[in-house]
Amino acid sequence: MPVNDAHPGDDGPTDTVTVTVVYHSVHGHTRVLAEHIADGARLVPGTGVHLVEIRAEDVTAGRWHDAAVLALLERSDAVVFGCPTLMGSASAVLKAFMEAAFTPFVSQAWKDKLAGGFTMSASQSGDKLSVLEQLAVFAAQMGMQWIGVGDMPGNNWSGGHRDDINRLGSWLGLMSQSHTDLDHAHTGSRGDLITAERYGDRIARLTHRWANAAPYETSRMTELEARALSASLRVS
Numbered sequence: 001m002p003v004n005d006a007h008p009g010d011d012g013p014t015d016t017v018t019v020t021v022v023y024h025s026v027h028g029h030t031r032v033l034a035e036h037i038a039d040g041a042r043l044v045p046g047t048g049v050h051l052v053e054i055r056a057e058d059v060t061a062g063r064w065h066d067a068a069v070l071a072l073l074e075r076s077d078a079v080v081f082g083c084p085t086l087m088g089s090a091s092a093v094l095k096a097f098m099e100a101a102f103t104p105f106v107s108q109a110w111k112d113k114l115a116g117g118f119t120m121s122a123s124q125s126g127d128k129l130s131v132l133e134q135l136a137v138f139a140a141q142m143g144m145q146w147i148g149v150g151d152m153p154g155n156n157w158s159g160g161h162r163d164d165i166n167r168l169g170s171w172l173g174l175m176s177q178s179h180t181d182l183d184h185a186h187t188g189s190r191g192d193l194i195t196a197e198r199y200g201d202r203i204a205r206l207t208h209r210w211a212n213a214a215p216y217e218t219s220r221m222t223e224l225e226a227r228a229l230s231a232s233l234r235v236s
């Protein structure tokens, strides 16, 4: 079990699916969002939930390493990826983790797992969409099925409020915004944290539907096998 898993005992005998929230955070705001997503998932009966921090100290020469985390992700049914928006992009530390996923990429180990994503930034927009796009493309490359936020937009009319659910109106993934002068005791808004819990709940429920419905065998192949398949289908 990864040493940085905040809930190592959460896979109980009655848990039929495992949801893992993987995040990087510099100042703690993204961590709070990750915790609320995990809390939302944990409330769905039969869901084992893990919270894993991707840490800068596990990156050496630009490459992230933690075999225990990769093993946990391989046995997870859903993985939710999150990081702060830094310079309009995913944080370098999360990016180092994404590049380390080249190993499960070549074995298609995460194919047909469910995925979601979230990001935190200081500006109202702050180009957060670009991070969610990066995470969704990453999940697609891993062969995963992406789950967006299922809530209607808040704070888009004269009676709207900062505490509305989905106040930033983001659907590809979860967005939150925290003021630069406030610490993680003031992360986002009440609405953002509730939206995070609702997103965790949605991901857990869809994972149960996905994992426990009609059986479907994931087909995997190596790059060489893919080339052979292409060659066999070529019209000469």
Ligand SMILES: Cc1cc2nc3c(=O)[nH]c(=O)nc-3n(C[C@H](O)[C@H](O)[C@H](O)COP(=O)(O)O)c2cc1C
Binding pocket: 024, 025, 026, 027, 028, 029, 030, 031, 083, 084, 085, 086, 087, 088, 089, 120, 121, 122, 123, 124, 125, 126, 127, 178, 180
């Ligand atoms: C190097 C750097 C780059 C940043 N770039 C952006 C940005 O592009 N857009 C934005 O809105 N906020 C930006 N921010 C603000 C962070 O996204 C914000 O402080 C966020 O809450 C940090 O999350 P954390 O507390 O989980 O580390 C940047 C902050 C730093 C330090």
